[in-house]
Structure formats: structure tokens, C-alpha cells
Amino acid sequence: MLDADFFRRWMTATAASVHREADRLTALDSPIGDADHGSNLQRGFTAVTAALEKEETDTPGAVLVLAGRQLISTVGGASGPLYGTLLRRTGKALGDAAEVSEAEFAEALRAGVDAVMQLGGAAPGDKTMIDALVPAVAALGDGFGAAGTAAERGAEATTPLQARKGRASYLGERSIGHQDPGATSSALLIAALGEAGGK
Amino acid sequence: MSDEKLVGIVLVSHSAAVATAVAELAKGLAGGGAAVPVAAAGGTEGGGLGTSAELVAAAAASVDRGAGVALLTDLGSAVLTVKALLAEGDELPGSARLVDAPFVEGAVAAVVTAATGADLDAVTAAASEAYAYRKV
Numbered sequence: 001m002l003d004a005d006f007f008r009r010w011m012t013a014t015a016a017s018v019h020r021e022a023d024r025l026t027a028l029d030s031p032i033g034d035a036d037h038g039s040n041l042q043r044g045f046t047a048v049t050a051a052l053e054k055e056e057t058d059t060p061g062a063v064l065v066l067a068g069r070q071l072i073s074t075v076g077g078a079s080g081p082l083y084g085t086l087l088r089r090t091g092k093a094l095g096d097a098a099e100v101s102e103a104e105f106a107e108a109l110r111a112g113v114d115a116v117m118q119l120g121g122a123a124p125g126d127k128t129m130i131d132a133l134v135p136a137v138a139a140l141g142d143g144f145g146a147a148g149t150a151a152e153r154g155a156e157a158t159t160p161l162q163a164r165k166g167r168a169s170y171l172g173e174r175s176i177g178h179q180d181p182g183a184t185s186s187a188l189l190i191a192a193l194g195e196a197g198g199k
Numbered sequence: 200m201s202d203e204k205l206v207g208i209v210l211v212s213h214s215a216a217v218a219t220a221v222a223e224l225a226k227g228l229a230g231g232g233a234a235v236p237v238a239a240a241g242g243t244e245g246g247g248l249g250t251s252a253e254l255v256a257a258a259a260a261s262v263d264r265g266a267g268v269a270l271l272t273d274l275g276s277a278v279l280t281v282k283a284l285l286a287e288g289d290e291l292p293g294s295a296r297l298v299d300a301p302f303v304e305g306a307v308a309a310v311v312t313a314a315t316g317a318d319l320d321a322v323t324a325a326a327s328e329a330y331a332y333r334k335v
């Protein structure tokens with residue numbers, strides 16, 4: 001079972017990973033975006049860990065709802081509302097339970113990913129974070145390791161795609177040949193589940 | 200003269216300069232526009248390019264006179280931030296609405312219409328109709 005501590009570890013591990021990879025995320029965002037993805041997410045997840053230290057969160061749902069609200073408020077780019085919605089909807093789907101099973105978490109994350117698709121209007125293959133998140137949710141039944149691998153492969157598979165959403169879509173065919181920064185950071189988020197599980 | 204019943208307008212742009220200038224333009228072009236509560240929410244809190252949920256929420260609260268609040272946005276994170284805040288439920292006035300409209304032309308149409316004392320539906324419709332104005 002996964003308790004509030006697990007979800008706090010997930011957020012802390014994501015923040016550490018985003019911090020470690022911030023330069024890479026920004027470098028990926030330079031040719032096809034506005035070169036702020038790493039610094040934006042770093043600011044957002046720094047606020048998430050600060051809020052989790054300051055405010056009491058007793059349930060998995062409360063941890064994710066608080067984290068999502070911080071991301072919406074602090075990121076400043078499109079990734080804020082998108083990641084914020086992902087975590088908030090996942091947290092809301094978990095309800096008030098003190099502990100949730102991995103299957104319940106997988107179901108909740110699926111609801112979160114659906115909310116992101118609705119908010120941004122992106123579908124699989126549009127070269128967005130969805131291309132990492134959808135395969136991750138599908139693989140979650142086989143464990144966090146499998147989900148991490150699926151997300152990483154999904155992110156890598158965005159390289160030959162042409163962007164159809166966001167600023168990169170203005171570039172048309174010139175967006176081809178670059179790995180999507182949002183899919184890459186989504187893979188970091190999913191990989192952090194494994195770190196949170198392994199303590 | 201009381202502006203208590205006028206619809207409030209919030210202009211959300213990636214740039215503080217753009218949001219402020221469009222607010223001035225819309226009020227300047229609207230007869231009686233000075234009475235319409237219009238607030239600009241441009242850029243990040245640090246003054247950079249982007250969208251600040253805090254600035255958007257503060258702007259919406261500042262123009263809420265009880266007749267509804269219409270939010271117009273430019274693109275990308277401005278649209279997504281307003282949508283996420285509306286989904287949040289308690290960060291924006293209950294009557295707040297994202298208007299599907301071109302930013303500059305929609306802002307002018309919204310302020311002109313709001314100045315007549317029109318309700319939120321009419322302001323929304325006028326702003327959206329600005330899409331139909333072709334230039335060529």
C-alpha cells in the first residue's frame with residue numbers, strides 16, 4: 001500500500017531529479033521552445049517541496065492536491081497548469097483514503113492524464129508530455145520500474161514526431177528531430193516513483 | 200455614477216506591457232469605457248514573460264462588481280492557467296468565465312459592450328464575434 005509518506009517521497013524525488021536535469025530540460029527547450037522548461041519546473045517543484053514541509057498533509061490525495069496547486073501558482077509557463085492539473089486530478093481521484101493500492105493509484109493517474117489531455121487538447125503522437133504519460137499509465141500494472149521504462153521510451157519516441165501543440169507547433173517540420181522537453185520531464189516524474197518506492 | 204452592475208474584464212497576456220496597453224486601448228476606444236472595471240494581468244510576478252496565476256486571481260477579484268468577470272487571454276500558458284484556475288473552483292470569482300476571443304479586438308468589443316451595462320453573456324458574445332471580423 002502507498003501512504004502519504006510515499007507520495008511526499010515521490011514529490012521530493014521529482015524535485016531532486018528536475019534540479020539535476022534542469023540544464024538538459026532547458027537545452028531541449030531551446031531549439032523548439034522558449035528555453036525555460038528546466039528553470040520553470042525547478043521553481044515549481046522547489047515550491048512544492050517547501051509547501052509539503054510547511055503544510056500538514058495526512059493522505060495521498062492531500063499531498064498531490066497541494067503539490068498541484070503549487071505548480072499552477074508558481075511555474076509561470078504552460079507546464080504549470082498542465083503538471084498542476086495532472087497532480088491535482090490524480091490527488092482528487094484518490095479521495096480521502098489514508099493508503100491506496102498501486103492499482104488504485106494507477107487508476108487515479110489515468111484520470112489525471114485524461115484531465116491533462118482535456119486541458120491542453122493534446123492526443124498521443126502530438127509530441128507532448130502525453131507521449132510519455134500514456135505509455136507509463138499503461139505499464140503501471142507491471143510496477144514502477146516498467147512504468148519508468150515506458151515513459152522514457154515514450155519520451156525518446158517523440159524525437160521523429162512533428163509538434164502539433166504548444167509553441168513548438170509553430171515550427172512545423174522544423175520541430176522534427178528534437179526530443180520533446182515536456183515528455184522528457186514527464187519521464188523524470190514517472191522515474192521518481194521508483195525512487196520513492198525504493199526509499 | 201455607479202459602476203456596480205458592470206461586467207469586469209481581465210486581460211491576461213504573456214507580457215505586462217501588452218496587457219496594460221490593450222486595457223488602455225480598449226478603454227480609450229470605448230465610449231464610456233472609463234467606467235468599466237478592466238484589469239491587466241500580464242507577465243510573471245517577477246516582471247518576465249509568462250503567466251502568473253496570482254496576478255490573474257488578483258485581477259479578477261479587483262474587477263468583480265457582482266455582474267460577472269470575463270477573462271480574455273493571448274495564448275499558451277495564459278489560456279491554460281485560466282482554465283486550470285477555473286477548474287480549481289475557488290481561486291476566481293464564481294461568475295468568472297474564459298472568453299474565446301481574439302485578444303485585442305475581443306478586448307475592445309468586450310469593454311464597449313460592458314460599458315452599455317450589458318450582462319456577461321452579451322459581453323462574451325460580443326468578444327467572440329470579433330473573430331468574424333475579417334481584414335482582407
